[in-house]
Amino acid sequence: MKKPLRPTGLLLARALMILTLPLAMVACTPTVQMAAPKEPITVNLNVKIQHEIYVKVDKDVEDLFSEKGLF
Known part of the structure; x- marks a missing residue:
């Protein structure tokens, strides 16, 4: 039994996402x-x-204070 082949466009899209993810994470780090x-x-x-x-x-x-004073 052979595995069905995946479309090339889907593989290319996944590879592109995997490669751009680290770049996007580095670009968003605050300095x-x-x-x-x-x-x-x-x-x-x-x-x-x-x-x-x-x-x-x-x-x-x-x-009282005015009468006699305190002391």
Whole structure:
């Protein structure tokens, strides 16, 4: 019993796919390039920090402090 012969076009298409698969995989790999900046990096630390603290005191406690003082 002989095996039936496959069409030549189908074999050629499979061979072409098998040969182009590694090329396609290599072409799609990402490349990362690192380069130093041309200008130096400067950090500006001239920062003004201003904050306010508000304290709310109950009216009774405020009267107590104004009466005799704390100490």
